[in-house]
Amino acid sequence: MATVTVNGGQPVHFVDYGGDGPPVVLLHSFLMDIDMWEPQVEAFGAEYRLIAIDERGQGGTPADADFDYWDVARDVVGVMDHLGVERAAVVGTSQGGFIGLRMALLAPERVTSLAVLGTSAEPEAEGTAAVYRQLIGAWLQTGPEPLVDGVATFCLGDYEASSWKAKWRGVTGEQFQRIMTTLISRDSVLERVGEITAPVLVLHGSADSEYPIARAESLVAALPNAEPLVTIVNGAHFLSLSHAAEINPHLKEFLAAHAAGK
Template sequence: MATVTVNGGQQVHFVDYGGDGPAVLLLHSFMMDIDMWEPQVESFGADYRLIAIDERGHGGTPADDDFDYWDVARDAFGVLDHLGIERAAVIGTSQGGFIALRMALLAPERVTALAVLGTSAEREAEGTATVYRHLIAAWLEAGPEPLVDGIATFCLGDYEASAWKTKWLKLPGEKFQRIMETLVSRDSVLERAGEIQVPALVLHGSGDNEYPMARAESLVAALPNAEPLVTVVSGAHFLSLTHASDVQPHLKKFLEAHAAGK
């Protein structure tokens, strides 16, 4: 693991797993970190140069000021620059998908392929945003302990989440507020998805508690070179972790075909 300063002074914690294959950047979900990608590193890390980053306010990467996901996309490119990687395939789950889509819009020539799981190109629904702001207030008032069980069930379903809940219990209220406000206030990129010409793969769980299947269907329809939508039966919101064995064959096949680019 290492830390690099990019994008005008932002520190980013990352892991370069090495390897001689095409570069693949891994972008984790909200409140998660690099460790989320252990199943993928084990499954196909020998075939690719996998790089995982802790996004702003997560893991070992600080968030000292307000930011948006366009900023995090630039952070990610900064890490690739530091490693001398000109082009990479990008895989993102949930929040990681927000960032991956923005990377493909900011510098399409640098993204060889795009795979997103349990994500949305649209802004947060008004009702959901209100609920999340109540969650911020509750975290600031009472701390994380009364909330982490519900968050784990919402995001991870039946997955054994004790290790993640231990991490979340250490998350200060101010940091939680900052990262949640970034999520709640994000802009929509669905209207621009037609600009993303790279091969794309969208996977979505039928048990996703956050985004209905319609979000995934809209994204597939908007991406010019998207493969057919992959529905993971009973898949939870963070399905690249909770349903790794279900998504792995699809990710492997997609990367084999497109990770190296044209």
């Protein structure tokens, strides 16, 4: 693990697993960190140079000021620059997908291919945003303890999440407010994803508690070079972790075909 300063002074914590295969950048979900990708490191880490990044305000990467996902996309490109990685495949779940889509728009020459799971190109629905604002208030007022069980069920379904709940108990109200505000206030990129010419794989869980399958269908329809939508039956919102056994074969097939680029 290492930390590098990029993008005008932003420290970013990451782990470069090394290897001689094509580089693949891994971008985690909201409230998560690089440990989310342990199933993928185990499944195909020997075949690729996996680079997992802690996004602003999560894991070992601080967020000392307000930011948006375009900023985080620039952070990731900065880490690639630091590592001398000219081009990479990008895999992102939920929030990681927000960032991956913006990377492909911001620096298309750096992204050979993109796989997104349980994500959306659209802004947060106002009703959901209102619920999240209430969650911010509760986290600020009571702390995380009364809330972590519900967050785990919402994001991970029946997955055994005790280790993640332990991490969430250390998230301060200020930290939670900052990262959640970024999520709530994100802009839409659905109108722009037609500019993304790299191959894209979209995977979505049928039991996703955050985004209906229609979000994934809209994204696939708007992308000019999308693979057919992969629906994981009973898949939860953070399905790259909760349903790793089901999604890993799809990721392996997609990366084998597209990670190295043309």
